[in-house]
Amino acid sequence: DVKVTQSSRYLVKRTGEKVFLECVQDMDHENMFWYRQDPGLGLRLIYFSYDVKMKEKGDIPEGYSVSREKKERFSLILESASTNQTSMYLCASRNSGGARETQYFGPGTRLLVL
């Protein structure tokens, strides 16, 4: 079974703090993704990565950055957290076989920024 893990299930941070969300997958997948999920807005793509040290902006990259130093790990960084970044963050990974491949998700991190 594919396993995608996220470092925290729940996180509370203060405005202005630097926040790291970690995601690790154990299936040697090339592709990894970060989404945020908000009520009424569904899932929106923040960043994705095709391979180590590669990154691409998604639909809403502002206020976020990412790091992919190792194949199994994809980190999402909030440089200076703001209250509008309170959300559910979902990481996913996928093989590089193209659009037909299945994306597998982690359990999510629910972030509250005060």
Added chain:
Amino acid sequence: AQSVAQPEDQVNVAEGNPLTVKCTYSVSGNPYLFWYVQYPNRGLQFLLKYITGDNLVKGSYGFEAEFNKSQTSFHLKKPSALVSDSALYFCAVPPISGNTPLVFGKGTRLSVIA
């Protein structure tokens, strides 16, 4: 651009009755279509996907989906609903070919009432 739409925010069904969660798509070429389920405070779990071949796709937990090209639909179905099926359901499509991430519908909340 490829997209999916879930026309219903909420679907209510009595336990034991058949359920349908609707999804329509707009894609060029042959579509790949996915269904995911999200239980409360959890990540998304893959249910099934249509790549090619049979229009009726069988998936996890007794769910199936019917691909209908003439109606551009990919509705999720189950013959007999369980209370434990209550969750948020997402339809998804890759926006273009290659390694691009899935684009998700807004989600449909299914409530199965005992």
